Amino acid sequence: MPRSATSTAAAPVASSASSPGHTLTDQAYARLYEALMNGVLLPEQTLTVRDIASQYGVSLTPVREALQRLVAERALAISGRTFQVPRLDIETYREILKIRLDLEDLAGREAAARISNEEITRLDGVVAQHVAAIRAGDALATLRANTDFHLSIYRASDLPVLVRIIESLWLRIGPTMNLLFPQYCGSLVGHEIHKTAMTALHRRDGIALGRAMRDDLIHGSEFLVRLLRP
Template sequence: MSYKSHCPTHGHRMQRHLITSAADPAPLGEDRAAVARSRSGDIYETLRNAILSGEIRPNEPLIEADLAASFGVSRTPIREALQRLAVEQLIIPRKRGWSVREITAAEASENSEVRAALEGYAARLAVERATDEEIAAVTAIHRRRLAIEPNDDAARVETNREFHGLIVAAARNVKLRDAILRSGRFYFNGSVARRTSEEEFHLSNRDHEQIVAALQARDGDAAELAMRNHILRTFHIFRKLSYPTSEAASLAPLHGASGRG
């Protein structure tokens, strides 16, 4: 498996970065260790984002040699990155390397409840801590999202990522941000976007509109509630598209997850 096959642009960009670094004068001692950690960290972030976004799908293999060739590095930083992903239970060992772990509907449901609570609180903190410029940036992303042409799934995914990312960043809490990232095992990705109806996309935009209005009004209660309901309703769509009816039906109901959440 070549990572470039999943994300050519990002893969080539990362490869160029790593090859350039390798061509620099060889660092010594602690500097060499720092460079190695940086490369491993870059690879970890790239692979993690690809898994969470759905670019690398469940059960797909991750082979050290193939990844090393794709990134233009030795196997050592690849191995370190994969071990970090394994600790997060994003990948599992297999006969030849690793594969992306497929999570159950129950796990995804629990993740969504955790993420709804955490990201709702992040929205509340953003109300208190965001600058006017940061709220204007969130508003601008929302307006750009409203102008997206039908079936432009890549733009829908990217603006959604930017919208949520700006709000979490405005909360100014690194531990909270990291916890939200760890709970992001279900995601609005390209696969989900392609199967999301126009009505559901408009409802998502309506959710974003409510979040933006709460941020602009500096209303922490409204921002937290709007974000929590939005996350749960988004998971309701994800669950409907990703899991068999019988498996999804066995889950506890999610408050705020209805289509009109």
Template structure:
């Protein structure tokens, strides 16, 4: 299925091709993605409405999150992700649990590669969202994760965070597998909390 201009630009931001502060130019985007300027213009307007892009004079740039926005985002993310884990513990099929387990095993090979681990981490969390079997929750988490793309670095780049995150993923999957809803909720909330602490430390060291 061919991706639309909105999805192409969003993925480019998510993958770090365009980073916070980068200017997006209609003609350059049209050339890069091989589409006309009209869908590019519509996609940029949509991304601006969603606060993923910001105005800098007459230019549109990739937005960045200040400390307060970051804190607010993590509060919402922790609650929604925790709920997704709780519902996954209730509704996930044996096949979905197996996929989650295999993801954790395979992701161990990516330790030392923060960019690849970050992509794998997004896939893992998305799988939990889907295993919740609640379409409205999945929609809300998609919005949250779009905003997460505005972070210039991944918390998985921090020394030792990758190994710890995978151990946390294992605990989350175990709780889902045993249908322990409370433990799944707490394990995922704790996982997000620790990622936030790591990010705050990274930001402080880069200030």
């Protein structure tokens, strides 16, 4: 893997759960949320309240409350005074994948007719950033671009309940996506599928876009399942 993720400070991809809140707890939660979504945090990485508080420049209490919220969402686990990013077992991963295949297909189909022309143009740029990051061997930038690409499409569906469910699943799967590096992502398979998705977007072809979203999940899962086997 071309990097180690010991920091949670990264440029976030905007999400429905990451808008700055009114409290320090909300803000700490948003930053941790983005770090999980974008694969900044690695499976089995340990987090302490004191370290996160120092990094974010806030007191211990809001960080502790934010971490506990993520434990309640099963995005983090707790052991004594430390928190840990779970490493998904293969059964849990397969269950999440099965749900994602249907939901992300649906979100893609709905998004094709509703996404703005300006957002399609922006996503063309995100695809270019994605392939540049792959070629540079930059795992963090690759994951960030991948998350931006997928979730921007899903949010364009204008189905907020569906998007919240999808994001809750990405919250749990984000760190595991690190296992795709460097072998899978070095093959540019994901980039080629993103190009197919963009062709579907430009044509406003919801069926083709939903299928591309499924194909992207399936190709990545074939590699991840091998790594997650005991």
